Amino acid sequence: MFDIFDFLTYLNTHGKDTTYSKIIIFLLTRTEEIPALTISEIADRCFVSPATLTRFGRHFHFASFADLRDALQQLNSLTPYSGLRMNEKDFQLLQKDPKAYLTSYSEEITASIQDVLGTIDIEEIDQLLHRIHTASEVVLIGYSATLELAKEVQTSFLSSRKILYIGETEQLQKDLIEHLDEQALIIVISSYGTLLTKNPALIRTISQSSADSIFITQNTKNTLTNQFTQTIRVTKENYVQIGSYPLTFFFDYFTRRYVSLYD
Template identity: 25%
Template sequence: MSINFWDLLHQRQDELTKSGRAVADYLLQHADEAQYLSISSLAKECNVAEATVFRFCRALGFEGYHEMRIALAQANATGSMVNHQELQPGATTATLCDHAHALFMTAINGTQNALSTEAVDEAVNLMRAAKQVFCFGQGGSMLLANDICARFSSLSTKFRTAGDSHLQLLTASLMGPEDVVLFVSYSGATRDMMETLRTAKDAGAKIILLTH
């Protein structure tokens, strides 16, 4: 069955325990923030146990917290209907699309909420003034760095990339004060990344870190 999260909560509200109603009240008052919280963080905000949050999810008909948060995120983002049943290997294409859409919207909304426009403006000014901009990343982040480089290269010839961590380190050692490194990293704390950025900084280059 597919139903909007808020309609579902309204239908089941009278069936909730006192602790469950505390969770419901928090979601109603902090819907945008709640969709990004882990189960432990939500439990802390509601002054209840994690088990209470899990029971709340089950009381609404969800298999667990993950499914509940997807439904909440999609309701917040689009107001559209969402399938709140557990995603199974034999799920329909429509169900898979609903889940994928909700996950992407959660990521987009989370980025928007965490974004500092001042930091974006500063990064833009650094890249605009740079002689060369090197787009680096490692592992899976290298794919994103290459994509960023390709997109910016359609606007300017100053954008560069390097194939692996060793070449990135070598390139960093040859940079100067007019160069900028745009480094993409999910964790923002890998050893190779720190070594490359330290080398680039010692050479006088400016650093922009795009991280989670």
Template identity: 25%
Template sequence: MNDAKTMGSLAEKLMSYVSTTPQQDANYDIALAMLTHYGKLKNLSLAEIADLCYVSKASISRFCRFMGFDGFRELHDCLLQDFSIGTDYSRTFYDKLCADPQAALQDYSEEVIRNIRVTTAPENTERLAEMAVALANSGRIAFFSHHFLWDIGRHLQSKMIRMDRYVELYLDYTQQLACARSLQKNDLAIVCTVGGSYPMRYPTIWNGLIAAGCPILVITQNTSSSYWNYARFVLGCGVSNRNDVGKYGALMAVDLLTLQYLRQYGKEYL
């Protein structure tokens, strides 16, 4: 199976760049123009996108390489494989949301609460103390996920850096692969994959983690996957990802790790 270089939508990548770059240069202007007209990009040619961004075709080609693509064709292929809002929400849920929004929101909240309860159940949290020790004693900590769970990793980064532990987090496929291959046996890899598909979608990165020989901590709802035979720890994050509620369980799992680390090692930081 070949790895897909796209770890999320092009929109996610563009928004991350626009939101974090300190330089509002030509690349920033192109990215912002693409986001402003995002819905029509997949139907436009290189020349048409260049006109839309008020730059030359060569500038768009350079921008594509700047964003990590081989060229315009690869960026355009990414657009054609993009994720619609229907990826997150079912038509049934949408119809109910329109017909009876209160009932739809009640169903939604119950799924969220169910995920949090399952995540915080004693049978799921019994190895948290060992996980905190691994966080404390590892040389490096690296967080691996799809772009859609980047915010979960960013939350962990924000919490842990205030307790003097830096968690590496990379959006791009190439950077994640390089990180996986550079890890050592005394490092820790955290793989956050609600549905458990990360090893199947990115086998080269997963195999890189296995070859590195470092402990792997997996956050997932698919806790029985045979892939986790290579993981030292598996932390469940609920049981449902219907209508995108799985992210709340994943966030709760990361909070559990943070709170356990605070309990064991954080007194001096309070």
């Protein structure tokens, strides 16, 4: 399944002057032109060969460049606000009355934080922190916004001399997981469970690992959570518009609590 984040991750980790980065920049900035261009015409615009474009598509798991073109066309059909977790009603409110929209947005954030306060079990969290403290290794898995959140958690734990490991690519994640023993721990962070459906191969690798796995999420009905040793939901309700605010608030407490127990 195509995800624009895959392109951005490549761009952010390889720089803008590599061959594939130049192709990505062209494709993302000329999406309206792509449907009318042949693979040879796109190759000419990117100063590469058609064969390079084919290899590019396969690198990002497309069976053919035609499949990549179709995915980009679907991306082009999305509204500008759809990637911002907004519906048309919210978007119109923001256009007409920004103050009212901001008030509504802040109220949802406040409600989500109160939900976290009423949902999390302090004793359960302390038990997990103890498992992290005694684990031979701990691997954090995140995607997009939760990958960045995992990095913040990694940095915070380092202040207590506890190193948590993060793979920023799918292959690095698999390599880390495959070398874990039964004393290790895998913590998967996902706001809405998107990671479970986006990368089933990674989830299979986690479920087959000797290490225990903990899935930490906002409220989700995803049935694939049964692939994990334990699932911790930090809210009872879903808060689509505000993204990962509840998880960010939760992990802020989570890391501070660890320091208070084990520093």
